[in-house]
Amino acid sequence: MAGFFKAGDAISGQEGRAYATINGRVEELFYAKSIEARAEKNKSDFKALGRRGTQSKAIGWTGTGxxxxxxxxxxxxxxxxxxxxxxxxTYFDLTVVNEDPNSSLGRQTVILRNVNLDSVIMAKLDVxxxxxxxxxxxxxxxxxMPDSFATPVLG
Incomplete structure (x- = not known):
């Protein structure tokens, strides 16, 4: 019989913390609404005689968020x-911790290194x-990733 993922193990988006370590000073990002970071492979096309399809080879990666x-x-x-x-x-480290006390998956901690901002809103008004x-x-x-989620126990 196939198991299923238990709803209680789904990680709540509100159960987490984030910290920026800037010039040795730790700033808790309690004012954060959402954070998303993505690692994307950079690939190069590769063509070979006798093969009509184009192959791809990873040649590096780019981190954006x-x-x-x-x-x-x-x-x-x-x-x-x-x-x-x-x-x-200024380059800084950004630590993101997911830890939902209602989930049996435990804690996941990801540290993004050498974060550099692309743009910042300098002033804002909006009625x-x-x-x-x-x-x-x-x-x-x-x-x-010093901590990673445990493997879920299927129901």
């Missing part, structure tokens, strides 16, 4: 202002917005 945060902190604006005024760019937020796109060039 985005986060939506409440418009409630000057941290990222200050980093961008420092770059604008001095040319000094139609219930709450002000901002989207920040970023890149990263390394990743670690």
């Amino acid at each position: 985005s986060m939506t945060i409440y418009y409630a902190t000057p941290v990222f604006r200050q980093m961008m202002l420092d770059y604008i005024k001095t040319g000094k760019d 139609d917005a219930e709450f002000l937020d901002e989207d920040c796109d970023f890149t990263f060039d390394d990743v670690d």
